[in-house]
Amino acid sequence: MKHTKIFFIFIIILMYGFVFNSCTHSDPEKQQLKEHTREQNKIKSKVNISLRAAHVAYNVNRYDLAVDKYNIAINAGWLDGIDLYKYADSLENEGKTEESRIYFQRAYNELQKFYPNHSFIQVLESRGYRQSL
Numbered sequence: 001m002k003h004t005k006i007f008f009i010f011i012i013i014l015m016y017g018f019v020f021n022s023c024t025h026s027d028p029e030k031q032q033l034k035e036h037t038r039e040q041n042k043i044k045s046k047v048n049i050s051l052r053a054a055h056v057a058y059n060v061n062r063y064d065l066a067v068d069k070y071n072i073a074i075n076a077g078w079l080d081g082i083d084l085y086k087y088a089d090s091l092e093n094e095g096k097t098e099e100s101r102i103y104f105q106r107a108y109n110e111l112q113k114f115y116p117n118h119s120f121i122q123v124l125e126s127r128g129y130r131q132s133l
Contacts, residue, residue, distance in 0.1 A: 039077070047072060063089075066086070080114075081108075084107035084110055088103035088107055104129055108121065
């Protein structure tokens with residue numbers, strides 16, 4: 001008798017979980033954002049040293065070093081809008097204006113998605129960048 005009660009309680013708990021899990025409707029956009037964040041966290045752990053070196057080089061105006069280090073992270077798949085902006089700015093300061101425009105646009109798109117109130121967006125908009133489809 002005791003085992004029967006435990007069995008029924010277990011079945012009720014399973015059914016309860018099944019009903020509530022099947023009734024939740026997740027927003028596909030939120031799901032995509034979670035997946036993107038999960039992927040970026042995996043990449044960041046692999047390129048963390050390069051990103052730190054890039055930030056230091058950028059902050060002391062060593063754009064040549066910053067370009068090299070940001071390039072490692074970006075080639076690994078790192079797509080953070082702030083870092084893309086700094087990479088594009090470093091490219092521009094190195095005289096690579098055509099390439100910098102591509103990365104400024106990518107930075108703008110990423111910032112719009114994940115940092116919609118960031119001050120870099122205003123800077124980029126004042127320079128003529130807009131959301132691309």
